[in-house]
Amino acid sequence: MTVVKWNVRAGAYYDSVVLMQLQRGLLELSGVLDAGVVMATQANRDLLATNNLLPADISANPDDLLIVVKADDDNSATEAIGKVDELLARRKSSIVSEDFRPRSLSAAVKQLPEANWVLISVPGRYAAGVAREALELGKHVFLYSDNVSLEDEITLKKSAREKGLLVMGPDCGTAIINGIGLGFANRVRRGSIGVVGASGTGTQAVTAQIHNLGAGISHAIGTGGRDLKSDVGAITAHQALDVLARDPDTKVIALISKPPSPDVATQLISAAQSTGKPVVIYFIGYPAPARKIGNLHFAVSLSEAAEKAVEQLAVNSHQSLMTDKLITGYLRGLFSGGTLAFEMMVGLQASLSPLYSNAPITNYQLLKDPLHSEAHTIIDLGDEFFMVGRLHPMIDNDLRIRRMKQEAADAEVGMILFDVVLGEGSHLDPAGELAPVIKEIREKRIGELKSSGGRVAPNDFGGAYRDHRERGELGELEFVAIVIGTDEDPQNIQLQVSQLEDAGVKVFRTASEAVEYISLKFSHREANQFPPVDLEQLKQPLAGINVGLESFYESLISQGAQAVHVEWKPPAGGNERLASLLAKMKSKKEN
């Protein structure tokens, strides 16, 4: 009959390698059928239970160590439990031999003054403290640890940004800096593709595939998964794009992430545009807004992201930024076609934020009142809401003309977008009715601009954009139309297009072309107000101080990098009460 025995140890810290080795040691003992060595969190207890390793009468706290052995008989089980100390000591002794190792970060810096990176993989609750110390010592941080609080992440990243330092993580699985892999990283040749990755295995899959396709990596900068959430505001991703934009050895950039928050996406896309380099973007699980917007190329899978990046190396044509005047103010889209409105939402939601609609993709985009636009808005005028007892806007232009005038009267509006859908069943001369109205609106706005001192949409970015909107000043008003039709349609498509163009409307024949044009027109880039990451220092041979998983130290050494491993122990040996007491004493001393 099998027997399960266990042992609980409170208040001591063991790193996870030690725990794995203890478990393996126990499994090798004669008569032992299975063993579990875990911190007694609820998740781990549930895991033991699914493996029939959780005795019913066990009592332990989440930060206790729980050792369970299942054996053939009572003797074997008791004997195994009795050997726990011996097994732990065996592990310890192998470490003790390396006692030349520094026991603190500051000691490690003395030992390796040229260190420019600190790799941190200690348990989450200690990680922020170590990272803070690393930043104070002027080092970049690779923060592998998870279970770090969002507040700590924000504080660390803001503090790093002020110093021109990077904090990659928390929960950053991988990076390649200057040819050396940090954490989990594939060995890839050096090359001209820079990667910004808010995802670990995403970056691994893309860098490995780039290598397998014959190209190489300049740097792959990790950000941690939460970097692209609103709270953090993509601090690390922005720093990474900025430094890769300045790096002459990086010709193409790949940006890989789970879907960012909408406001963050907008800013990142603007930042990517202003690098002036081809940027391949893959927001995993987010509908691609287009195949291409200026220098931005959107992928639909990890391997396609790699392929497109390699393709762009070959293209190697410098994509000039749009020098045309940018739009200040909001977009208002007035559509007769519901699907066209939706298609434009999909295409523009990444570039315009906030974007509202009466036919939104996600709930937070829902316009409160279909009759009044807010910020950037796209309206489906053919929605049921408008349609009771009224002809469709593809037949009757009255509703749209009235709404056009309403939007034009709003000084915050910089562009009015609309569709003209030709064909059977539709109005026989929509442009003939719309063009005169547009002409009148544009002339009126230009007249008002002149009389108000002629403040025309400025070419400057960011700040001016916001000021302008806040003050409600008038800018020029641009009209953009998407004309859907064929040369066989009853309306004479050439005549429709030319009437609109004569009224000053920019005309496109597909939604995709309009998406690209508008995205570029609304691109706005805040100037970087923070000290830039020092490119020359980043290109120095990587020298790292490792705190946490020893295997990451061994990996640095095996890659030929200089490295020092800190023989780290948690404050007060992991005893939380004692640690908090020590912290209090320390803070008293400092005051």
Place this chain on the structure above:
Amino acid sequence: MTVVKWNVRAGAYYDSVVLMQLQRGLLELSGVLDAGVVMATQANRDLLATNNLLPADISANPDDLLIVVKADDDNSATEAIGKVDELLARRKSSIVSEDFRPRSLSAAVKQLPEANWVLISVPGRYAAGVAREALELGKHVFLYSDNVSLEDEITLKKSAREKGLLVMGPDCGTAIINGIGLGFANRVRRGSIGVVGASGTGTQAVTAQIHNLGAGISHAIGTGGRDLKSDVGAITAHQALDVLARDPDTKVIALISKPPSPDVATQLISAAQSTGKPVVIYFIGYPAPARKIGNLHFAVSLSEAAEKAVEQLAVNSHQSLMTDKLITGYLRGLFSGGTLAFEMMVGLQASLSPLYSNAPITNYQLLKDPLHSEAHTIIDLGDEFFMVGRLHPMIDNDLRIRRMKQEAADAEVGMILFDVVLGEGSHLDPAGELAPVIKEIREKRIGELKSSGGRVAPNDFGGAYRDHRERGELGELEFVAIVIGTDEDPQNIQLQVSQLEDAGVKVFRTASEAVEYISLKFSHREANQFPPVDLEQLKQPLAGINVGLESFYESLISQGAQAVHVEWKPPAGGNERLASLLAKMKSKKEN
């Protein structure tokens, strides 16, 4: 001083063309500045208000007609309101001259017996009744009307399906049948691309673009926007795919829709696969699962959908269906890489339903208990939940091996998918630990199969698939691995791959290839149990009966189709109370 006057008319029906013409007539009168003629719904009253056309003291019901005039002075306003009857009568007299027109559907059928379609654009509350009558007369229905209830849509479509008839709509804006456009439709050349469109202007944009690219359309079948919701179950889209699959003149199919419900997407994708023809799919606003899955090609914009369809015409290679054994049972994905898990969710969510995860894309995919899979499940074993005091699964295989055994013990599981991420920092021989376990699991399952009478995963579809799962029988268990790495990684990637392959694992080097393989392996098609739509009849010259907007009748005639317009009036002239009384009397008479 401007003056606003108004007039309310209760209980009478006017079609929306009459209302538009009345409004235009009023605007032409001398002294009139603006006018509104609307059904007095809240939306329309709000619209009047935004145009300063809503007097404060007005009182009207939603089905009253509200006529408002704004004029230079009291006299002009009063005079304009006084002319309403005259203006309405003017419109009426132009119709009266055409009194040879039938006043009922059955009369119209007598006049045009070869009619195969009925086009319906009467107000929503009457539309279902007309459609029911059309189906009873054995006609296909093009249902332009919106504001039709979901219940009516389901009843109509189920009834049509039983008769091998199509109901396109409600709220179907466009279709092209046999070269003739219905509703709003661009004039395009005939050709070999068939379109199934759950969106109006989406279909217009795609068909117009196909024409502009030099190709043509066989049929474009509309479904209405709600067809792809769970409640309706894509009845029309399935019929459309089926008839286009059988049509020898259709070489390529394009399927355009807003994102379907997940269960509907799964079935549609299976149906599209089993057409055996190239199908270009664009689910607008839904992340593309891949660029290509067998004969399916996914687009990221309307114009790309058109381009890909035209491209596929040129390719013209018959894509053979996978003849390999299909999988019965569920997929369980056990990932060490969080992003790889997420990437597979994105790629497989369209093909596998329901699909759960501890790292879901949308909330309804959230797995209740990370320790126990349900249906198709993809687990990120590197999630924080698992990580307290434990080494990452890229270093320590223990957690994954235990979970693999757990999944294998579930007779409903047909495939276990996992990743092996090589490189710096990772385990030095993951395949060496995983392969023996997999071999053992596979041998055990095969042994159990033999002893249980050898019921192996059957090659039959649908029914058997479900029966099998319900009965919890054992099938073969397939293992699929995604190996991420390079030839320079410390693990020797060739050796890793060959160890896995020797254990019977199907190995891919990118997630995309695995997505394609798995999607095809889980493809299941229910046999069509309903009378098919008669292809030969569909290819007869289109002859239509039009009920509602006269312009749709005129459009049929101008395209050279035979057509009859029904001089339709709502029951009891639109008086709801009287209509309900008449309906009761009719139903009494029938009983």
